Amino acid sequence: MKVKYSIRTSEILFERAQESIPGGVNSPVRAFKSVGGTPVFFERAEGAYLYDVDGNRYIDLIASWGPMILGHSHPTVVEAVARQVSVATSFGAPTRLEIEMAELMKEMVPGLEMVRMVNSGTEACMSALRLARGYTGKNKFIKFNGCYHGHADSFLVKAGSGVATFDIQNVPGVTGGTAQDTLTAPYNDIEAVKRLIDQNPGDIAAIIVEPVAGNMGCVPPQNDFLKKLRTLCDLYGIILIFDEVMTGFRLAPGGAQQRLGIQADLVTFGKVIGGGLPVGAFGGKRDIMKAIAPLGNVYQAGTLSGNPLAMTAGYATLSILNQHSEIYSELDHKTELLEKKLSEALSANGWTFVANRLGSMLSFHFDVDQVTNFEQASKANLNTFKKFFHHMLSRGVYLPPSAFESYFLSNALSNADIEYIADMAYEFKNIG
Numbered sequence: 001m002k003v004k005y006s007i008r009t010s011e012i013l014f015e016r017a018q019e020s021i022p023g024g025v026n027s028p029v030r031a032f033k034s035v036g037g038t039p040v041f042f043e044r045a046e047g048a049y050l051y052d053v054d055g056n057r058y059i060d061l062i063a064s065w066g067p068m069i070l071g072h073s074h075p076t077v078v079e080a081v082a083r084q085v086s087v088a089t090s091f092g093a094p095t096r097l098e099i100e101m102a103e104l105m106k107e108m109v110p111g112l113e114m115v116r117m118v119n120s121g122t123e124a125c126m127s128a129l130r131l132a133r134g135y136t137g138k139n140k141f142i143k144f145n146g147c148y149h150g151h152a153d154s155f156l157v158k159a160g161s162g163v164a165t166f167d168i169q170n171v172p173g174v175t176g177g178t179a180q181d182t183l184t185a186p187y188n189d190i191e192a193v194k195r196l197i198d199q200n201p202g203d204i205a206a207i208i209v210e211p212v213a214g215n216m217g218c219v220p221p222q223n224d225f226l227k228k229l230r231t232l233c234d235l236y237g238i239i240l241i242f243d244e245v246m247t248g249f250r251l252a253p254g255g256a257q258q259r260l261g262i263q264a265d266l267v268t269f270g271k272v273i274g275g276g277l278p279v280g281a282f283g284g285k286r287d288i289m290k291a292i293a294p295l296g297n298v299y300q301a302g303t304l305s306g307n308p309l310a311m312t313a314g315y316a317t318l319s320i321l322n323q324h325s326e327i328y329s330e331l332d333h334k335t336e337l338l339e340k341k342l343s344e345a346l347s348a349n350g351w352t353f354v355a356n357r358l359g360s361m362l363s364f365h366f367d368v369d370q371v372t373n374f375e376q377a378s379k380a381n382l383n384t385f386k387k388f389f390h391h392m393l394s395r396g397v398y399l400p401p402s403a404f405e406s407y408f409l410s411n412a413l414s415n416a417d418i419e420y421i422a423d424m425a426y427e428f429k430n431i432g
């Protein structure tokens with residue numbers, strides 16, 4: 001007899017969590033607030049699967065928002081971390097591991113001449129922006145609507161991810177003084193960028209962009225958008241920052257820069273470089289990076305930066321990716337297959353949608369014709385998204401609990417998993 005899907009223990013834990021943790025979660029999107037229902041509480045993960053506290057198994061299509069590209073509990077990563085735990089967990093002083101990590105990143109990423117390790121993607125982007133401002137002596141920067149660069153004050157203007165999910169127009173606590181230096185343009189709209197540059201002559205330190213946006217669903221760049229940004233930056237002495245927190249080491253060994261053939265001045269990283277532990281990094285041209293303290297006066301620091309455990313997990317993960325670059329074509333192939341199978345299932349049931357994909361980043365927006373920017377993404381049918389999310393969840397498929405997020409595949413996903421996901425999507429009927 002088929003056992004009914006139950007998340008009773010998650011429900012009990014969620015009640016309890018809300019007493020001590022705001023919203024019961026340590027990062028807002030996890031709370032399922034925009035899709036409704038109770039967030040699932042997990043206790044174990046292996047390969048492509050997550051196991052919740054009620055014993056339900058899910059095929060994971062988030063991979064911890066990107067980091068677990070090799071799948072959960074990869075034996076090489078687990079073994080390396082276990083070994084390091086017994087040696088030392090933190091020194092707050094330099095280690096050989098940090099050099100090895102920096103050298104490996106430089107080997108993999110085109111144009112990366114120097115790199116500084118931090119603890120999260122937020123820190124990486126915040127520090128890269130400060131560096132761009134310190135180096136150029138200018139204050140303003142351009143970001144794109146629906147892009148998310150972490151939760152530092154300057155970036156929370158027209159941001160994607162949770163800010164878009166909860167439709168927060170103005171984040172309380174971000175002062176007008178700070179927000180006025182954040183200029184925004186629609187993604188993929190080079191004319192809007194030119195206008196901002198014209199309106200703020202000599203004032204723009206940086207343009208920061210997700211080279212493939214993943215925080216409004218997945219939105220790839222179009223019409224040479226990145227190449228044109230590069231040209232404008234060169235013309236006006238603006239630092240081009242690629243936020244590769246999602247795309248770094250995911251779209252290619254050298255990230256979006258390598259895959260799309262455009263080089264930024266500064267690049268930020270997170271997610272995959274930590275192999276599941278909290279890590280971020282920023283780096284780029286030596287000349288710019290030399291402005292960072294202690295070489296220069298652009299101050300940036302961290303008690304746990306370059307932490308030995310995090311470096312070990314990251315190094316083990318990057319080494320595997322570096323030595324087995326076939327992983328990237330396998331991942332692409334799996335994601336393409338998933339896109340095809342899900343699209344067939346949804347179309348067969350009369351749903352209309354846009355599937356956007358680049359490499360192993362994928363998303364579906366319902367009831368829109370195209371999604372090339374946030375303005376279009378925000379017109380998608382969120383109600384259908386919610387129903388699809390819960391339909392799949394109750395059948396053991398864990399999708400991002402927000403329409404403004406991307407799916408991330410891990411290479412542990414099998415063809416049988418993809419078939420199962422498609423079968424479950426076929427059961428998602430459009431009954432008007």
Ligand SMILES: Cc1ncc(COP(=O)(O)O)c(C=O)c1O
Binds near residue numbers: 121122123
């Ligand atoms: C593109 C991008 N930049 C920056 C961040 C911030 O990273 P973190 O959550 O590690 O602070 C994220 C995700 O959260 C992201 O997707």
Ligand SMILES: N[C@H](C=O)CCC(=O)O
Binds near residue numbers: 028030148161405
């Ligand atoms: N979009 C965010 C990162 O990729 C989602 C993760 C989070 O902020 O909790």
